[in-house]
Amino acid sequence: MIIDNEIQSTKKIIISSLKDLINFKNLEPGDKLPSERMLSEKFNVSRGNLRDALQTLEYYGLVKSIPQSGTFVADIGIIALNGMIDDILSLPAPSFKELVEARIFLELKGVKLAAIRRTSDDLVRIENALTAYSDKVKAGEDAVQEDLLFHLAIARASGNPTLNTFMLKITPEIINNFEKHHVCDKDTAFIGIEEHNAIIQAIRENDPDAAKDAMKKHFKALYQYCYNIE
Numbered sequence: 001m002i003i004d005n006e007i008q009s010t011k012k013i014i015i016s017s018l019k020d021l022i023n024f025k026n027l028e029p030g031d032k033l034p035s036e037r038m039l040s041e042k043f044n045v046s047r048g049n050l051r052d053a054l055q056t057l058e059y060y061g062l063v064k065s066i067p068q069s070g071t072f073v074a075d076i077g078i079i080a081l082n083g084m085i086d087d088i089l090s091l092p093a094p095s096f097k098e099l100v101e102a103r104i105f106l107e108l109k110g111v112k113l114a115a116i117r118r119t120s121d122d123l124v125r126i127e128n129a130l131t132a133y134s135d136k137v138k139a140g141e142d143a144v145q146e147d148l149l150f151h152l153a154i155a156r157a158s159g160n161p162t163l164n165t166f167m168l169k170i171t172p173e174i175i176n177n178f179e180k181h182h183v184c185d186k187d188t189a190f191i192g193i194e195e196h197n198a199i200i201q202a203i204r205e206n207d208p209d210a211a212k213d214a215m216k217k218h219f220k221a222l223y224q225y226c227y228n229i230e
Contacts (some may be wrong), residue, residue, distance in 0.1 A: 011052055014154055015053050018057075023082070033072065057088075068185055103168075108215055110160070115202055125153040125156065126154060137192070144175060
């Protein structure tokens with residue numbers, strides 16, 4: 001969308017300006033950035049757009065925000081910081097195929113870890129998510145969001161916060177693309193209930209290999225669809 005492109009362009013301009021400011025002022029790891037008010041006035045941008053850019057840099061570990069104290073340059077060295085910001089600025093928006101590839105890569109590993117590490121509370125969350133998905137499908141309603149909440153519950157059960165963070169990061173864009181491409185029809189949604197049950201059964205039995213096989217089977221149709229949409 002045009003609005004999204006404008007937002008991304010503005011964010012990249014602000015990030016580039018922040019990089020220039022850090023270098024111009026010779027800020028070192030641990031140094032404090034000017035306040036949001038000062039930066040928004042200096043760059044002539046809204047506080048909301050500035051905050052979005054800072055949050056992006058914080059997500060990649062390049063700055064650290066401390067409540068009541070301010071935002072500080074991360075302790076990684078200026079050369080690495082400049083290189084990473086350049087990489088961020090050159091990142092294109094991911095395609096649907098790339099999102100699917102990343103999701104499959106993460107989930108095949110995550111479901112194995114979930115089968116090994118899951119707790120009883122994790123099982124309850126996964127089962128509740130599956131129930132919500134099944135109820136929507138049987139009612140003939142769109143269940144894309146419930147489907148992804150099921151997968152996010154598995155990512156959480158992996159016990160790996162970084163993997164879980166990556167899944168949370170890509171989920172909103174996946175939802176947008178699923179709705180845009182109308183990926184899930186009624187037939188595949190009903191099949192999804194069976195496949196989800198196979199996945200959760202393997203997790204319940206602490207069988208990582210069966211969990212991975214069930215997830216691969218679940219993703220087969222999505223992967224084929226993704227590479228036939230061009």
